[in-house]
Amino acid sequence: MNKTARINRINRLYDRLFAAAGLLATLVGLAVLLVLLMDVLFDGASRLNYQFLTSYPSRKPEEAGILSAWVGTVWVMALTGLIAFPLGVAAATYLEEYGRKSRLNEFIEINIANLAGVPSIIYGLLGLELFVRLLGLQRSVLAGALTLTLVVLPVVIISTREALRAVPQSIREASYALGADKWQTVREQVIPAAMPGIMSGVILAMSRAIGESAPLITIGALTYIAFLPTSPISTEFPFISLKGLFEDFTVLPIQIFNWVSRPQKGFSENSAAGIIVLLAIALFMNGLAIFLRRRFAKRVRW
Amino acid sequence: MIKKISALVLAVFSALVIARAVYAGEIIRIDGSSTVYPITEAVAEEFQKAEKGKVNVTVGISGTGGGFKKFCAGETDITDASRPIKASEVEACKKNGIEYIELPVAYDGLAVMVHKKNNLVNHITVKELKTIWEPAAQGKIMKWSQIRPEWPEKEIHLYGPGVDSGTFDYFTEAVVGKAQSSRGDFTASEDDNVLVQGIATDPGSLGFFGVAYYEHNKDKLKLVPVDDGKDENGKGPVLPTYDNILKGLYQPLSRPIFIYVSKKSAIKPEVQRFTKFYMKNGANLVKEVGYIALPEKAYELGLKRFEKGMTGSVFGGHGVQVGVKIEDLLKKEGQ
Numbered sequence: 263m264n265k266t267a268r269i270n271r272i273n274r275l276y277d278r279l280f281a282a283a284g285l286l287a288t289l290v291g292l293a294v295l296l297v298l299l300m301d302v303l304f305d306g307a308s309r310l311n312y313q314f315l316t317s318y319p320s321r322k323p324e325e326a327g328i329l330s331a332w333v334g335t336v337w338v339m340a341l342t343g344l345i346a347f348p349l350g351v352a353a354a355t356y357l358e359e360y361g362r363k364s365r366l367n368e369f370i371e372i373n374i375a376n377l378a379g380v381p382s383i384i385y386g387l388l389g390l391e392l393f394v395r396l397l398g399l400q401r402s403v404l405a406g407a408l409t410l411t412l413v414v415l416p417v418v419i420i421s422t423r424e425a426l427r428a429v430p431q432s433i434r435e436a437s438y439a440l441g442a443d444k445w446q447t448v449r450e451q452v453i454p455a456a457m458p459g460i461m462s463g464v465i466l467a468m469s470r471a472i473g474e475s476a477p478l479i480t481i482g483a484l485t486y487i488a489f490l491p492t493s494p495i496s497t498e499f500p501f502i503s504l505k506g507l508f509e510d511f512t513v514l515p516i517q518i519f520n521w522v523s524r525p526q527k528g529f530s531e532n533s534a535a536g537i538i539v540l541l542a543i544a545l546f547m548n549g550l551a552i553f554l555r556r557r558f559a560k561r562v563r564w
Numbered sequence: 565m566i567k568k569i570s571a572l573v574l575a576v577f578s579a580l581v582i583a584r585a586v587y588a589g590e591i592i593r594i595d596g597s598s599t600v601y602p603i604t605e606a607v608a609e610e611f612q613k614a615e616k617g618k619v620n621v622t623v624g625i626s627g628t629g630g631g632f633k634k635f636c637a638g639e640t641d642i643t644d645a646s647r648p649i650k651a652s653e654v655e656a657c658k659k660n661g662i663e664y665i666e667l668p669v670a671y672d673g674l675a676v677m678v679h680k681k682n683n684l685v686n687h688i689t690v691k692e693l694k695t696i697w698e699p700a701a702q703g704k705i706m707k708w709s710q711i712r713p714e715w716p717e718k719e720i721h722l723y724g725p726g727v728d729s730g731t732f733d734y735f736t737e738a739v740v741g742k743a744q745s746s747r748g749d750f751t752a753s754e755d756d757n758v759l760v761q762g763i764a765t766d767p768g769s770l771g772f773f774g775v776a777y778y779e780h781n782k783d784k785l786k787l788v789p790v791d792d793g794k795d796e797n798g799k800g801p802v803l804p805t806y807d808n809i810l811k812g813l814y815q816p817l818s819r820p821i822f823i824y825v826s827k828k829s830a831i832k833p834e835v836q837r838f839t840k841f842y843m844k845n846g847a848n849l850v851k852e853v854g855y856i857a858l859p860e861k862a863y864e865l866g867l868k869r870f871e872k873g874m875t876g877s878v879f880g881g882h883g884v885q886v887g888v889k890i891e892d893l894l895k896k897e898g899q
Binding site: 320321400401482484485486487488489509510520522523524525526 | 591593595601602605606608609612617620621622623624625626634639755756757760776777780781852853
């Protein structure tokens, strides 16, 4: 009796110790993040104003702004999402729902898993040869978005497969029992049910892509750019323009990198302010995706 | 099935390529040396203001060598270069039918620097620099005392630009005698700020990079005057000051820097306007961003070469040329 009580006491002690260690680990992560944020805010807050957001880069730090960079980031991210989402979900659906167990499918699966771990600069080299040179897209928004699509695609596919796998088999069987064919089952039941999980994967992948600079530097986006891609919506017929897709661009991480590597002190303030803008866009994107995930999750009621 | 898919893929991509060609607007693409970048960026900024946004200019940084690669592939209109074009690049341009007009835009000095509190190193000779940097020094010359007996028996740590930069090409050619020939055990970075930090915080440091960067970090570094042992270039050690570089006394560590304009692009009116703007307003902007402007005459000669469409390099396509003074440059340009 006495012995059991002692063992219990020791176990409780271990339990508390572990909880404390866990809390400490969490706090370390938070503290580092906090210090980083404070530092960046402290350095960059003074530069963060309307003029900064609406001006082009300049050789004079106090006149320089981040307009072409943040617009470029929005363009590239939106396009990457538009390309990577359908491609990734379709590929995952094929592998999970349609693909039979064959040598080829196994080979594809292993390769996708490996591709998720490939350093992004390798995708940059592929993008440079394939999109920029071979397909003649040059250093355009489209070439950048396609390259980033390559970076995020494996992550999107893997997380979508996980989400599809989490949908109970009974849902599919019930659908078949009611006379639905495979495509109807996948479209009406499985994908909607997996949507919250798919969205989480896409959020993670896009958050990775927004901070990427290595693959874009490789394709040649490390550039002084003082103009914007042509707006996709115009007031003249035919109201929609694809011209912007083929124009040159720069993105926030690259503009920040450019400023950090300059000798004048004013530019380090600019880069701090640029980091705040980048964080704000990343937060906004994540917020939007979480909002969408919630909405999809509400629709699923079993 | 596979045939259908590949036909579809092919159709999509050919549509993209056609669309790309149709939508190509008035844009001037420039790439190349990070040393020339600040000048070209300043010119591009002012030019776009003057044109009120009618012409777009992009300026990239991929190093002199990387810039020539793109230039000779016909991907850029103008390339920035911190050394004259070299034989392999001449060959590459020829293969693709790219002719070029060479225009010198400024002078640049390479500063040699040590830690701020280094009291013993007050000047250095080119010969000593060679002892330090030549390939044979690797793993052997590790202490200051091995270079000059009165220097302390402490470790020496070296800092320099990355091997892809024209600055590294020039320094090795000027000091060691052969471009790219250097010891490998030094801290190399394409980012000059990393070098500034390294030299400023390491008491045993010695490093080099462009004078413009030194000017912005004066308070953190100690500049070392260099003696080339030739009295005609000024007796004794010489500092890379504005006057010394202009008079050709800071040798062999000062050099002209260039832009190369593709002859194919020079037909386009926007490229013509840009190049003329560069030659007419370059001098002021060069000074503003911390480089040494050429005499008025050099820009006039450049403009003349451009208007006449004179192609080729006055340096014969041999890459780095050491000891080119401003008057030599003028003479060559004038021919």
